[in-house]
Amino acid sequence: MTQYHGDPAILTLGPDFYDPVAPADFPQTILRFRNDRAAASVGLVGLTDEAWIRHFARFEAVPDNLREPLALRYHGHQFRSYNPEIGDGRGFLFAQMRDGADRLMDLGTKGSGRTPYSRFGDGRLTLKGGVREVLATEMLEALGVDTSQTFSLIETGEALERNDEPSPTRGAVLVRLQHSHIRIGTFQRLAYFEERENLTKLTDYCLAHYYGGGGGPAALLDHVSRETARLAASYVAAGFVHGVLNSDNIAITAQSFDYGPWRFTPFWDGAFTAAYFDHSGLYAFGRQPEAIHWDLVQLAASLRSIAPAEALTPALEAFPKRFQAALVTAIFRRLGLRPMEAERDAALLVALEEALAAKTVAIDRFFFDWRGGARRGPSPADDAYAGPEFAGWKRAVESYEAVPDALSHPYWSDESPCSMHIEEVEAIWCRIDTDDDWSPLHAKVAAVRRMGEAHAAPA
Structure with missing residues (x-):
């Protein structure tokens, strides 16, 4: 302990x-x-x-x-x-x-x-x-x-x-x-007031406590570039929409936090938004990598007073490739598949996105049904899987192998996946609000943790 x-x-x-x-x-x-x-x-x-x-x-x-x-x-x-x-x-x-x-x-x-x-x-x-x-x-x-x-x-x-x-x-x-x-906005405040000594102090603090120490502003930005790319990819793989990806909501460690109008999108819909006040779709499901990259640029701008632009630019330019690599890792983890080689793995992701973009199968249902790379039916989505929208996906995935123990947890024998859509959240709250009944909340937490054990099972 x-x-x-x-x-x-x-x-x-x-x-x-x-x-x-x-x-x-x-x-x-x-x-x-x-x-x-x-x-x-x-x-x-x-x-x-x-x-x-x-x-x-x-x-x-x-x-x-x-x-x-x-x-x-x-x-x-x-x-x-x-x-x-x-x-x-x-x-x-x-x-x-x-x-x-x-x-x-x-x-x-x-x-x-x-x-x-x-x-x-x-x-x-x-x-x-x-x-x-x-x-x-x-x-x-x-x-x-x-x-x-x-x-x-x-x-x-x-x-x-x-x-x-x-x-x-x-x-x-x-x-x-x-x-x-510590947030990107913490650095922005110091840059706003031209507190260069404090910017250096904060940079050294973050490097020492979160990234192993040493390297200066360019090293810090490189670390944050890598970790924010991972964060963006993990949101996409989870089907999650944070809703408010402002620069004060991006931690310097890129650990997700501060949940307001969040939602999980039922379908692979790039325009799906979580916040009723996000009228332009700035933080929509498909725009989250762009939004997080934009926040990273604000960190770079804040560090400009203590580092030359040419030292900071590589970390910004590396973000798109880092995001794509992190997305492969996150999607393959959720599918329980062993990656093969970069070009083929990227093609699998394209096939997945094209199939899910048809919106005939919910995201949770898809990842549940195709865990390990093969259908183990029956499923309410079998008719959709038989349609032309999934033909490319089935061809692309057939050569992949499951990671060890991908299906070892009994969760994968359930009839339905565990999900967290807005209707479920509202139903849990309704029981608390009207009856002071907390049992649905605790039952949901237990079910979610069981699902987490199932996803963590592969070596």
Whole structure:
């Protein structure tokens, strides 16, 4: 079992990067979800429920860690419009610690109260928003996306007013476990204020704690280029639409986080959007690699004051090829197939996309039915598979071999795949909202984790 090891490394950056804040004093603290699997990874699994609430709703400091919460300072492009007035507006960094792999991890909050960056917001989180984040992070983790983990969800007994959902609605406070809350927007803020020394300091901090140390700005951008390409590919392979890929929502480690209007697209539809306010489709399913690459360019622009352009350009130019390579890895992982050679693997992806673009078979159904590279029927989609849309796919996949144990988990003998579409999410919330029945949520989390075990089975 991992031993707890507090490591508040953020303090080495100094007070130019954060503001000490006080958490909200909630009228109630009802524990609704605790992620003991995540807690075990950082040595906190042994906490009683009472101690859990003290730390993650009352925010009593954990040992050998930050003595007060810190609201992190950052800017960012929001739908490509620069906003210098943002920062941690309803959350803060609560603690840092090492996990079992000796990675520096953060415990950050959502809905923990007002900060200097709250502007006109109340600093709170709706319970529905918290439930949705639990479901998003669990499903993404199961599908192989490197995501923050929802560590804790506690209902706060507050009635919140919102313009975009029925109000008043129940309030909550969430804690996430994440490999860094430093964002591209953190660098943008320093560049905006021309704080070159702090840009260098932050670059060195990120290299030291997340990328093995050394190399300077060009090395950091190269690391982030590689990891953001992986992030974009993992979204596509999962059929996931984040919804708000602003530069303040891209962590410097490229670990996915901060889930608002997310959705899983039922079909392979490049124009599918998650946010009702994304009128132009900027962050649509098929445009997510472009959006993430655009954010990477903003990081490069921020580093220009401490590095020459010619040193930064190669990392930007490498992104498209890195994305394509990462997409092969992610798709083949979900299919449980062994890659062969680059040209043939790329052709398989083209055949897959052409077949799924017909929208005759749902994404989850397809990956479930074709796990290991061969149909093992019967399936409700058999008529579609017999159609001309899938002829190219069947020719392309027939020469591929499954990875060892691709179908060893009993999940692959189920009648239907585990999915996470908006109707399912709304049904889970409805049971909580109308009957205070949390059993569908916990059942769904258990089902998703079982699916994750099945995807992780191959060597």
